[in-house]
Amino acid sequence: MTEIPKNHPRYESLMVREQIAAGVEKGITSSQGLIAQGRGEAFDYLIGEKTIDSADYAEAVAVCLLLLAENPVISVNGNAAALAPEDLVMLAQLTGAKLEVNLFHRTEERVKKIIGTLKESGADVVLGENAEPLLPLDHERAKVEREGIYDADVVFVPLEDGDRCKALTDMKKLVIAVDLNPLSRTAQTAHVSIVDNLKRALPNMINMIPDFRNMEEEDLWEIVNAYDNNVVLVDAVETIKENLTAKQNELLGIVEDSDKKDGKPGRKEPKKQARIQRDPEIARKVMMRGGDLMME
Amino acid sequence: MTEIPKNHPRYESLMVREQIAAGVEKGITSSQGLIAQGRGEAFDYLIGEKTIDSADYAEAVAVCLLLLAENPVISVNGNAAALAPEDLVMLAQLTGAKLEVNLFHRTEERVKKIIGTLKESGADVVLGENAEPLLPLDHERAKVEREGIYDADVVFVPLEDGDRCKALTDMKKLVIAVDLNPLSRTAQTAHVSIVDNLKRALPNMINMIPDFRNMEEEDLWEIVNAYDNNVVLVDAVETIKENLTAKQNELLGIVEDSDKKDGKPGRKEPKKQARIQRDPEIARKVMMRGGDLMME
Numbered sequence: 361m362t363e364i365p366k367n368h369p370r371y372e373s374l375m376v377r378e379q380i381a382a383g384v385e386k387g388i389t390s391s392q393g394l395i396a397q398g399r400g401e402a403f404d405y406l407i408g409e410k411t412i413d414s415a416d417y418a419e420a421v422a423v424c425l426l427l428l429a430e431n432p433v434i435s436v437n438g439n440a441a442a443l444a445p446e447d448l449v450m451l452a453q454l455t456g457a458k459l460e461v462n463l464f465h466r467t468e469e470r471v472k473k474i475i476g477t478l479k480e481s482g483a484d485v486v487l488g489e490n491a492e493p494l495l496p497l498d499h500e501r502a503k504v505e506r507e508g509i510y511d512a513d514v515v516f517v518p519l520e521d522g523d524r525c526k527a528l529t530d531m532k533k534l535v536i537a538v539d540l541n542p543l544s545r546t547a548q549t550a551h552v553s554i555v556d557n558l559k560r561a562l563p564n565m566i567n568m569i570p571d572f573r574n575m576e577e578e579d580l581w582e583i584v585n586a587y588d589n590n591v592v593l594v595d596a597v598e599t600i601k602e603n604l605t606a607k608q609n610e611l612l613g614i615v616e617d618s619d620k621k622d623g624k625p626g627r628k629e630p631k632k633q634a635r636i637q638r639d640p641e642i643a644r645k646v647m648m649r650g651g652d653l654m655m656e
Numbered sequence: 657m658t659e660i661p662k663n664h665p666r667y668e669s670l671m672v673r674e675q676i677a678a679g680v681e682k683g684i685t686s687s688q689g690l691i692a693q694g695r696g697e698a699f700d701y702l703i704g705e706k707t708i709d710s711a712d713y714a715e716a717v718a719v720c721l722l723l724l725a726e727n728p729v730i731s732v733n734g735n736a737a738a739l740a741p742e743d744l745v746m747l748a749q750l751t752g753a754k755l756e757v758n759l760f761h762r763t764e765e766r767v768k769k770i771i772g773t774l775k776e777s778g779a780d781v782v783l784g785e786n787a788e789p790l791l792p793l794d795h796e797r798a799k800v801e802r803e804g805i806y807d808a809d810v811v812f813v814p815l816e817d818g819d820r821c822k823a824l825t826d827m828k829k830l831v832i833a834v835d836l837n838p839l840s841r842t843a844q845t846a847h848v849s850i851v852d853n854l855k856r857a858l859p860n861m862i863n864m865i866p867d868f869r870n871m872e873e874e875d876l877w878e879i880v881n882a883y884d885n886n887v888v889l890v891d892a893v894e895t896i897k898e899n900l901t902a903k904q905n906e907l908l909g910i911v912e913d914s915d916k917k918d919g920k921p922g923r924k925e926p927k928k929q930a931r932i933q934r935d936p937e938i939a940r941k942v943m944m945r946g947g948d949l950m951m952e
Binding site: 365377380381384391392394395396397398399400401402403405498501541543548590593594597598600601604605607608611612 | 661677694698797889
């Protein structure tokens with residue numbers, strides 16, 4: 361591992377890269393996974409490297425769905441396992457979801473290693489070794505476990521391939537995706553698209569669970585039914601455009617309004633602690649803003 | 657290497673990834689390089705996976721600078737060598753530039769392998785093995801060759817680290833960077849920032865050389881002096897914003913104007929063949945558009 365000087369302006373981001381590169385050495389992450397990580401980084405930079413309100417809202421709806429599901433499954437690939445194994449296990453345990461290792465670049469060895477990593481992080485049972493080609497896709501990518509993803513009603517897929525996401529929705533499963541690119545086929549195909557970094561999304565979702573766990577099913581359904589994924593995606597794209605405009609203004613030496621003066625995108629303000637379950641105002645604002653964008 | 661099904665909607669992009677992943681196996685590309693590739697892919701997607709007019713303009717100015725230079729050097733890293741070794745060698749030969757291998761994650765073994773790759777691609781001399789810590793940076797990243805980058809007046813750095821780009825400009829060298837992220841520190845620090853995919857930029861630059869090679873130095877300087885890098889960067893960001901707006905409209909089901917109706921960003925039109933040396937109108941348009949953006 362190359363030593364990154366602490367005074368490098370992108371020290372933190374470079375360190376995450378080292379972590380995921382370590383995942384490759386352990387045999388958990390594929391080299392394709394590194395490229396996917398890079399794409400995610402670019403979009404994370406553009407959304408400001410923080411959980412935006414519309415992503416926070418999508419995360420709340422995702423928690424509701426996982427709690428409502430009969431047979432929820434969390435699909436785990438190499439990048440997810442390298443980035444946040446403990447949080448994946450905790451989310452599964454707190455929502456009663458099964459964990460299933462499911463790889464685009466599948467090898468039995470990597471499946472085994474990822475299962476091992478999840479078990480080291482506290483998981484009891486991890487599906488994936490007994491996968492059969494049950495999805496309507498070419499052989500290797502079609503593989504899922506019958507009692508896992510195949511039978512699931514809600515599937516949580518961090519960092520998924522667009523084709524497989526579509527195969528799952530075609531099978532009438534409700535799909536929650538985590539994808540920093542709001543324009544990806546995955547983001548546009550999933551029912552709930554979380555445009556956020558997995559490393560921020562998972563702890564945020566875990567923190568929300570106590571507030572939702574004791575709610576009536578009826579109330580959870582109300583939150584789910586009010587959700588419009590397109591509004592959330594349009595809002596994420598709008599955030600990127602706003603951040604780009606701020607950058608253009610910097611390039612042109614234009615000073616921003618006083619309420620934004622003190623920061624660049626991503627450093628504008630500390631992450632808001634308010635969440636939808638405590639503050640339904642956020643959901644209202646997101647929907648309002650989305651509505652305004654739709655009117656334009 | 658995993659076989660990618662030909663019917664996958666991102667087949668071409670996935671194949672380029674396989675090529676760069678092969679570079680890792682050969683020991684040319686670092687795993688960090690794969691992440692950088694991914695970030696580049698994201699921005700390439702956002703600019704529409706084509707050479708936009710302002711990038712074409714920057715490429716023309718870069719060719720002028722390389723032809724005007726007394727001691728031009730093309731800096732080569734692992735990704736550049738994996739993606740376009742022949743074109744790097746050809747650009748060096750046609751502009752009289754030296755080639756120097758210069759790595760962020762430097763190991764002597766990788767330097768040797770990349771030199772080997774460039775020699776296999778037709779290079780006679782490739783600098784880089786005798787690098788000394790001559791830049792004002794921490795030890796490993798400071799290494800350049802005295803008769804290469806250290807003595808250069810113009811340095812062409814595809815896919816460079818922001819710190820090193822700044823170190824070079826601080827040493828009063830003219831720096832040409834290739835970086836798909838118009839907001840990167842590299843793009844903002846270089847004198848000429850080419851916001852384009854290296855695999856498109858190099859052939860385009862090579863094709864331009866015959867037209868510029870016989871021009872008077874005075875005329876080349878005129879083109880260089882008229883150039884404003886900030887305008888080019890603002891234009892690239894504007895292109896991304898326009899493509900994002902088009903995507904938002906798709907999400908919202910809004911049909912675009914008739915002149916744009918038939919396509920998505922990146923597939924809107926075949927790549928324009930007109931180039932600045934044949935059509936100075938492009939440079940004028942870019943500057944005009946940039947000027948308009950600055951007025952807004």
